[in-house]
Every structure is written in structure tokens, then in C-alpha cells.
Amino acid sequence: MKVEKIVTPFNGYLVIFLLIATAGLLAYAISDQQIILIIACIPIFIILAKGLIIVSPNSSKVLLLFGKYKGSIKHNGMFWINPLYTRFSYSLRARNFESEKIKVNDKMGNPILISVILVWRVKDTFKVAFEVDNYTTFIKIQTDSAVRKLAGSFPYDHFEDETATITLSTNFDDVNISLEKELAERLDIAGIEVIESRIGYLAYAPEIAHSMLRRQQASAVVAARHKIVEGAVGMVESALKLLADKKIIEFDDDRKAAMVSNLMVVLCGDSETKPVINTGTLNQ
Structure with missing residues (x-):
């Protein structure tokens, strides 16, 4: 050759x-x-x-x-x-190419929309002129093919695969490096040098976007609740210990249970609590 x-x-x-x-x-x-x-x-x-x-x-x-x-x-x-x-x-100037948004499946099979931005230039004029028929069309088709392979290699996020070390939505540097390497290998036959490649657009496909958003919101609520309960338990424990150390009041098991219940309701409730004034004894 x-x-x-x-x-x-x-x-x-x-x-x-x-x-x-x-x-x-x-x-x-x-x-x-x-x-x-x-x-x-x-x-x-x-x-x-x-x-x-x-x-x-x-x-x-x-x-x-x-x-x-x-x-x-x-x-x-x-x-x-x-x-x-x-x-x-x-x-020989550097040129940009932005692929169209295409619908592909990620590693977990979820449909996503993805596009990439490619910065390239002609490196070998012999290959550009004689190794491929139309190098601009070749770049477009090979870029789409590389994007499909990239999307199928990684999950969209950690919600789908908690054990994944690299995801499309979080590890941008690692994903872009993988994409750039794949494109460089594919376009070398046409004498094209890949200067930079990165994901330009990434989102769930419309048919599952709403469901995935609700799932993420639910996961965020659960995580927040877990943190609130964890903090509330610590506060209740500190309150009981402080009352006992200062000998302000003696609690039996029933009173401790009632106080813990009331404090947990106050600390973990979504709405603002309304105090109730007790004019009788503590047992009422």
C-alpha cells in the first residue's frame, strides 16, 4: 500500500x-x-x-x-x-462535526438519546484521496457507529447498575477518552486525525424519561429520609442522656417510649408541628 x-x-x-x-x-x-x-x-x-x-x-x-x-x-x-x-x-484545517441525536440502547437496554461533537482534520492526504470514496460521509457513518458501540458499553447511570465503575452521565472524562480512542481507530483508514471527541447531548428517550425522573426523585427522597431519621435518633439519644445526667426528671420505660415517639414525630414530620399544652399531670 x-x-x-x-x-x-x-x-x-x-x-x-x-x-x-x-x-x-x-x-x-x-x-x-x-x-x-x-x-x-x-x-x-x-x-x-x-x-x-x-x-x-x-x-x-x-x-x-x-x-x-x-x-x-x-x-x-x-x-x-x-x-x-x-x-x-x-x-488541513481543524473542523467540527456534530452528529445527529440518535436513539440507542445503553448497556442495561434502556433507550437513550445521544449525540457527539467531533473535532478532526485531514492528516494523510493519500488516504483521504484514495482509501475511501467520500471521506466526509465516511466520518459521519463511522461516528454514528462508534456512538452506538459506546452507548452499549456503559449504563446511563448508577441507578441501573450500582456496581458500574463508569457511566455515561457521570464519568464524562473516561467516556470521552473511550469514544476518542474508538473514533481514532475507525477514522485512521481515511487519514483523519481525531483532535477531540465528546458527548454533546445525553438524555433518556421520551418514552421512559418521566418514569426515570420519578425513580430518581424517589431515590432522593429515600436517601433524605434516611439521613433525617439518622439525625433524629441521635438528637433523641442526646436529649435523654442530658435529662438523665442533670437529673431533671426520672423516666420509666413507658415515659421514655412516649417521649421518643413524640420527638421522632416532631423531628421527622414533613409539616410544622403544633404544641399541645398539658395542664394536668405528666401521666395524662
């Missing part, structure tokens, strides 16, 4: 001086009606002019001679090449 060959053609500015000299000589021949000189100058002028090319910064030219690859020009400036060369231009 052939590889990219960088060539540096003849300096084009020197050819400009030759063009000017040829044009002057042609004008003299016309004015002096020297047919032979005119016939000699015209093809020379055409050959010199046709071989001039300009390569802009971060651009390249791929050169073919009757279907045979002769090399690539990546230097910027004005050059002169064989006028019989066929030339193809390719930009």
Missing part, C-alpha cells in the same frame, strides 16, 4: 519572472512580425502559466500524473509543477 509522499515543487516566483520575460519577447516578436519566434513563445508561455499553483496555509494539493500518485504539497506559497499533473485540493 502506498503512503503519503510530501514534495516541494519548483519556486513559482522565479517562473513569474520567466513569464514576464516570455511575454515581453512575445510582444517584440508580434511587433516585428517574426512568425517563428511567435510560434515558439506561445506554447512556452502557456506551459509556464498552466503550471503555476498557489497553496494557502493549512491547505494541500494532491498530484496525479495520468492516474499515478506523484506526491502531495503541504507547504504554502506559489509553486510551479508539471502542467500535466491533475490536482486535488484538501483542507
Whole structure:
């Protein structure tokens, strides 16, 4: 398999001086009606002019001679090449590609919507020109394929797989590294360098988004309740110990149970508690 060959053609500015000299000589021949000189100058002028090319910064030219690859020009400036060369231009600038939002299944089988942002540029002009038919279409299809593989490799979050070390919604750096590696391997055949790739959009599919939101809210409520109860038990324990140490009041088991019940209701209740004034004895 052939590889990219960088060539540096003849300096084009020197050819400009030759063009000017040829044009002057042609004008003299016309004015002096020297047919032979005119016939000699015209093809020379055409050959010199046709071989001039300009390569802009971060651009390249791929050169073919009757279907045979002769090399690539990546230097910027004005050059002169064989006028019989066929030339193809390719930009070497970095470009963005944002994939469409596609519906795929994560590792647990849940439908999700995902898209990626890819920053890429042409690295090997030979592969871009001859290894693939249309490199922009190739990039789009391979990116979609890599996204589907990525989504199927990890769960969306820890609610679905509590033992997962990497999830799509939390471990962005690890997921992006995995995506970048996958895309780099797929696009290398087309001579494309992956500069950066990251997830641009991630969400549950509409048909399960509401259910998943309710599940997350329920999990958050349970976690909050657990924390509240844990704190309330500590407060009740401290209150009973403080009352006992200061000998403010003596509690039997029934009174302790009643006090614990009341304190837990006050500390763990959702609504504001309303005090009740007891005008009788403590046993009432």
C-alpha cells in the first residue's frame, strides 16, 4: 500500500519572472512580425502559466500524473509543477462535526438519546484521496457507529447498575477518552486525525424519561429520609442522656417510649408541628 509522499515543487516566483520575460519577447516578436519566434513563445508561455499553483496555509494539493500518485504539497506559497499533473485540493484545517441525536440502547437496554461533537482534520492526504470514496460521509457513518458501540458499553447511570465503575452521565472524562480512542481507530483508514471527541447531548428517550425522573426523585427522597431519621435518633439519644445526667426528671420505660415517639414525630414530620399544652399531670 502506498503512503503519503510530501514534495516541494519548483519556486513559482522565479517562473513569474520567466513569464514576464516570455511575454515581453512575445510582444517584440508580434511587433516585428517574426512568425517563428511567435510560434515558439506561445506554447512556452502557456506551459509556464498552466503550471503555476498557489497553496494557502493549512491547505494541500494532491498530484496525479495520468492516474499515478506523484506526491502531495503541504507547504504554502506559489509553486510551479508539471502542467500535466491533475490536482486535488484538501483542507488541513481543524473542523467540527456534530452528529445527529440518535436513539440507542445503553448497556442495561434502556433507550437513550445521544449525540457527539467531533473535532478532526485531514492528516494523510493519500488516504483521504484514495482509501475511501467520500471521506466526509465516511466520518459521519463511522461516528454514528462508534456512538452506538459506546452507548452499549456503559449504563446511563448508577441507578441501573450500582456496581458500574463508569457511566455515561457521570464519568464524562473516561467516556470521552473511550469514544476518542474508538473514533481514532475507525477514522485512521481515511487519514483523519481525531483532535477531540465528546458527548454533546445525553438524555433518556421520551418514552421512559418521566418514569426515570420519578425513580430518581424517589431515590432522593429515600436517601433524605434516611439521613433525617439518622439525625433524629441521635438528637433523641442526646436529649435523654442530658435529662438523665442533670437529673431533671426520672423516666420509666413507658415515659421514655412516649417521649421518643413524640420527638421522632416532631423531628421527622414533613409539616410544622403544633404544641399541645398539658395542664394536668405528666401521666395524662
